[in-house]
Amino acid sequence: MTAIPLGVPRRLVEFTLDGQEARVPEGSTILDACRAAGKDVPTLCEGDTLTPKNACRVCVVDVEGARTLAPACSRKAEPGMVVRTDTERARHSRKVVLELLASSVDLSTTPSVAQWIKEYEAKPDRFGPDAARVDEEPRVDNDLYVRDYGKCILCYKCVDACGDQWQNSFAISVSGRGFDARISVEHDGPLTDSACVYCGNCIEVCPTGALSFKSEFDMRAAGTWDEERQTETTTVCAYCGVGCNLTLHVQDNEIVKVTSPHDNPVTHGNLCIKGRFGYQHVQNRD
Amino acid sequence: MDLRFGDSKPTDEERAAVDALLGPPESSWEGADRSDADLRWARGGREARDRRDQLLPALHALNDRVGWISEGALDYVCRRLTVPPAEAYGVATFYAMFSVRPRPATVLHVCTDLACTAAGSGELCAAVEARLGPESGVKVERSPCLGLCERAPATLTIRAGHPARPALEGEAVQAEGGGPGAAAAGDGNGKGRRGRKALHATAVCAPATPDRAVTAATAPESAPTEPAPEAAVPQSGDPTLTLLSRIGTVDPTSLDDYRAHGGYTALRRAFALGPAAVIREVTDAGLVGRGGAAFPTGRKWQATAAQPDHPHYLVCNADESEPGTFKDRVLMEGDPYALVEAMTIAAYATGAHRGYLYLRGEYPRALARLTHAIEQARTRGLLGDDVLGQGYAFDIEIRRGAGAYICGEETALFNSIEGHRGEPRSKPPFPVEKGLFGKPTVENNVETLVNVLPILTMGAEAYAAIGTPTSTGPKLFCVSGSVARPGVYELPFGATLGELLTLAGVRDNLRAVLLGGAAGGFVRPDELDIPLTFEGTREAGTTLGSGVVMAFDDTVPLPRLLLRIAEFFRDESCGQCVPCRVGTVRQEEALHRIADRTGAAAADDIALLREVGRAMRDASICGLGQTAWNAVESAIDRLGAYE
Numbered sequence: 001m002t003a004i005p006l007g008v009p010r011r012l013v014e015f016t017l018d019g020q021e022a023r024v025p026e027g028s029t030i031l032d033a034c035r036a037a038g039k040d041v042p043t044l045c046e047g048d049t050l051t052p053k054n055a056c057r058v059c060v061v062d063v064e065g066a067r068t069l070a071p072a073c074s075r076k077a078e079p080g081m082v083v084r085t086d087t088e089r090a091r092h093s094r095k096v097v098l099e100l101l102a103s104s105v106d107l108s109t110t111p112s113v114a115q116w117i118k119e120y121e122a123k124p125d126r127f128g129p130d131a132a133r134v135d136e137e138p139r140v141d142n143d144l145y146v147r148d149y150g151k152c153i154l155c156y157k158c159v160d161a162c163g164d165q166w167q168n169s170f171a172i173s174v175s176g177r178g179f180d181a182r183i184s185v186e187h188d189g190p191l192t193d194s195a196c197v198y199c200g201n202c203i204e205v206c207p208t209g210a211l212s213f214k215s216e217f218d219m220r221a222a223g224t225w226d227e228e229r230q231t232e233t234t235t236v237c238a239y240c241g242v243g244c245n246l247t248l249h250v251q252d253n254e255i256v257k258v259t260s261p262h263d264n265p266v267t268h269g270n271l272c273i274k275g276r277f278g279y280q281h282v283q284n285r286d
Numbered sequence: 287m288d289l290r291f292g293d294s295k296p297t298d299e300e301r302a303a304v305d306a307l308l309g310p311p312e313s314s315w316e317g318a319d320r321s322d323a324d325l326r327w328a329r330g331g332r333e334a335r336d337r338r339d340q341l342l343p344a345l346h347a348l349n350d351r352v353g354w355i356s357e358g359a360l361d362y363v364c365r366r367l368t369v370p371p372a373e374a375y376g377v378a379t380f381y382a383m384f385s386v387r388p389r390p391a392t393v394l395h396v397c398t399d400l401a402c403t404a405a406g407s408g409e410l411c412a413a414v415e416a417r418l419g420p421e422s423g424v425k426v427e428r429s430p431c432l433g434l435c436e437r438a439p440a441t442l443t444i445r446a447g448h449p450a451r452p453a454l455e456g457e458a459v460q461a462e463g464g465g466p467g468a469a470a471a472g473d474g475n476g477k478g479r480r481g482r483k484a485l486h487a488t489a490v491c492a493p494a495t496p497d498r499a500v501t502a503a504t505a506p507e508s509a510p511t512e513p514a515p516e517a518a519v520p521q522s523g524d525p526t527l528t529l530l531s532r533i534g535t536v537d538p539t540s541l542d543d544y545r546a547h548g549g550y551t552a553l554r555r556a557f558a559l560g561p562a563a564v565i566r567e568v569t570d571a572g573l574v575g576r577g578g579a580a581f582p583t584g585r586k587w588q589a590t591a592a593q594p595d596h597p598h599y600l601v602c603n604a605d606e607s608e609p610g611t612f613k614d615r616v617l618m619e620g621d622p623y624a625l626v627e628a629m630t631i632a633a634y635a636t637g638a639h640r641g642y643l644y645l646r647g648e649y650p651r652a653l654a655r656l657t658h659a660i661e662q663a664r665t666r667g668l669l670g671d672d673v674l675g676q677g678y679a680f681d682i683e684i685r686r687g688a689g690a691y692i693c694g695e696e697t698a699l700f701n702s703i704e705g706h707r708g709e710p711r712s713k714p715p716f717p718v719e720k721g722l723f724g725k726p727t728v729e730n731n732v733e734t735l736v737n738v739l740p741i742l743t744m745g746a747e748a749y750a751a752i753g754t755p756t757s758t759g760p761k762l763f764c765v766s767g768s769v770a771r772p773g774v775y776e777l778p779f780g781a782t783l784g785e786l787l788t789l790a791g792v793r794d795n796l797r798a799v800l801l802g803g804a805a806g807g808f809v810r811p812d813e814l815d816i817p818l819t820f821e822g823t824r825e826a827g828t829t830l831g832s833g834v835v836m837a838f839d840d841t842v843p844l845p846r847l848l849l850r851i852a853e854f855f856r857d858e859s860c861g862q863c864v865p866c867r868v869g870t871v872r873q874e875e876a877l878h879r880i881a882d883r884t885g886a887a888a889a890d891d892i893a894l895l896r897e898v899g900r901a902m903r904d905a906s907i908c909g910l911g912q913t914a915w916n917a918v919e920s921a922i923d924r925l926g927a928y929e
Binding site: 054055056057058060068069071074076089092093095096097100101103104126127128130131132153154156163168169170171172173174175176177178179180181184185186187188193194195 | 288289290292357360361370371372373374375376379380386690692707712714856857858859860861862863864865867868869870871872875876879894897898900901903904905906907912
């Protein structure tokens with residue numbers, strides 16, 4: 001049985017969402033309210049276990065009286081607010097943001113994005129063939145995971161997960177600025193020279209596949225990665241007594257990667273290096 | 287947190303530079319030699335983390351002394367301050383004035399922004415580069431606006447060397463007044479005292495010719511002295527001036543002279559009134575922020591003063607980096623005590639006991655003058671534990687920026703002071719509630735604060751009588767470009783653009799006027815009757831911004847200016863949000879494509895620009911992205927730039 005923390009009772013905030021009365025607990029974001037009301041607002045950088053950084057701006061909504069659009073993921077619902085999620089203005093910004101992103105990085109392994117691009121009629125090609133792209137070779141400098149900058153949308157989730165929100169290793173940060181800004185370790189060196197402890201929590205939160213298991217990266221390169229054929233089994237990590245949940249992704253009877261359920265109230269998707277990467281002994285068959 | 291530091295060691299020079307700022311390390315936990323005591327006792331943790339805000343000063347210390355920031359040096363700073371090396375690297379690479387790759391000790395920044403481009407900085411740059419080959423030991427860097435638009439084209443030389451810290455003010459000012467050799471304002475150090483040549487030096491050269499720029503770059507310590515600040519005030523001596531009245535008449539290095547010219551009467555009145563009444567005066571005077579956002583100052587002060595959370599902070603935004611803006615520089619260089627006094631009043635009114643003056647790194651003379659002024663005020667009891675014997679404690683600390691336009695955004699500025707990357711925070715919460723160090727903070731720009739002095743000396747009613755009913759008081763305008771007398775002008779709100787340009791001696795064949803800087807908009811020569819008020823410019827579909835007025839005659843290639851504006855925003859975007867990070871790049875690309883096209887050939891790209899511009903304006907986190915398309919849009923719509 002999973003324990004569900006209930007927290008302190010909260011007052012309800014009443015506001016208007018797309019013309020309908022909405023009531024959400026105090027402190028909820030507009031996105032929480034949208035989800036509760038069954039509305040689909042696209043998001044990329046929002047993470048279920050991290051403080052939203054509101055950097056991607058795909059989730060922008062129209063708040064009456066505001067000069068600019070507001071990010072639904074981080075703007076708290078306030079009493080009396082009048083919010084519209086589907087105005088032409090909001091849709092326009094979402095479309096352009098999707099175009100800007102898709103024209104500058106590879107979103108082929110980003111879930112849902114293809115569907116949004118279709119829905120918002122985004123045409124990433126229209127910036128022309130010479131539009132600047134983040135075309136960098138993936139950095140493969142260790143046996144556990146790969147950094148592919150060509151897929152990075154700079155959502156800051158890995159930075160937050162590595163920093164004070166989860167792991168407290170502070171091994172990665174953003175360096176440079178503007179279009180040249182990159183997620184990097186100190187002195188932009190290889191991971192093996194950094195403070196990285198290979199917990200893989202950054203991979204867990206990466207929304208685009210810019211950070212991926214070496215196993216997945218190699219299989220994709222070989223053309224053998226096939227999620228359709230994979231099964232997921234959630235079990236308990238056997239290494240220590242904490243009891244973290246592991247979700248084993250198995251393809252052809254081989255563990256291909258390990259994730260962790262985010263709704264686990266103890267770990268929220270966190271694992272350590274052993275739980276995340278130390279599965280090879282399971283499949284040593286000789 | 288569990289920090290891991292690298293193996294690279296700082297050089298003696300680097301270690302000395304950091305230790306000069308932070309003091310010698312006490313234990314091996316922060317970089318000293320290991321002692322027996324270290325085995326049982328560790329310093330660091332929370333105590334050291336509270337010094338995170340020393341990161342930017344420490345990077346400056348290294349840059350000033352060594353010229354760049356090596357791995358070993360950065361790791362040493364991280365050890366001293368308990369900052370994760372990855373984060374410190376992220377901070378060091380954020381600022382344009384720092385380098386994490388080896389570079390020569392001397393860097394010559396050649397301004398390539400609007401006024402300087404119009405005045406031929408491209409040719410200047412090429413000529414200087416041709417003369418200063420690799421063997422000269424000088425690195426030439428193209429720089430965004432150096433804030434010397436009235437004397438375009440401009441260069442700034444920064445030479446690293448000992449000592450790491452800027453000189454004590456007394457010396458700096460003495461040296462400054464002491465003829466050649468003193469040119470390096472802010473660095474009169476070492477000379478005379480130790481009988482050896484000052485190694486660390488800065489030199490401003492404007493207007494620059496290739497000859498003069500090369501001289502300033504190769505011998506910054508003996509470059510000719512800059513013209514006095516009043517040279518930038520064509521109205522100097524006009525008895526009707528309010529904000530600029532002292533510039534040119536007061537000795538900016540003398541507190542006594544400042545007092546003889548009416549200094550500190552406003553603070554005395556403030557103490558007589560009490561904090562609440564000071565806020566009332568400011569509110570009744572109708573003062574609104576002069577940095578560009580035009581927010582009512584009294585309301586901001588009131589909101590901060592009313593916050594139950596303590597301490598409260600005061601931040602003076604002197605990160606004047608908007609291309610075309612130089613008024614704050616002139617105020618700080620010509621009348622530094624006025625800013626010190628005004629900050630004291632603002633702090634008193636809002637209940638702050640600590641003020642931060644965030645000064646852009648490209649203003650060496652303002653740094654020297656203000657450091658001196660603050661020191662003098664402290665010595666004379668006008669800052670410190672007991673200001674004017676009133677039992678009120680207040681002190682000011684100067685923090686230097688390091689070349690990042692975005693740090694003028696109020697929340698990015700907080701991050702910068704705190705030792706993080708200068709990325710804007712999302713609002714709400716607003717600074718009055720959670721600002722610097724998460725505490726209630728009032729942030730005003732230099733011109734706004736200086737306006738508080740006449741409000742208190744002449745009274746709210748008399749002040750509000752200046753200007754128009756909704757835009758009250760005097761306003762400073764930075765006029766540059768194709769005019770006979772560029773400089774800072776003071777006019778009551780309500781004067782027209784034409785009147786201002788006439789005053790500045792506008793030349794014939796005016797093609798366009800850029801109002802409000804790169805984030806503002808262009809207007810046509812037939813629109814010169816626009817009243818210079820917030821409401822008047824708004825009605826005319828443009829903005830007053832920070833008070834920039836750049837005139838361009840028909841010799842100035844408009845598409846090239848627009849490209850420069852686009853390049854500026856692409857360069858200065860912090861990269862945090864997608865609309866700005868990628869949008870500014872797409873904007874620049876489109877402008878490159880249509881640089882030489884007009885009419886139907888450009889129509890597609892103009893439509894694309896409009897769509898991207900609209901999303902940048904609507905969906906960017908902060909004002910940089912939101913305004914990055916303003917000037918280009920206005921050039922297309924009002925000037926018919928590509929018709």
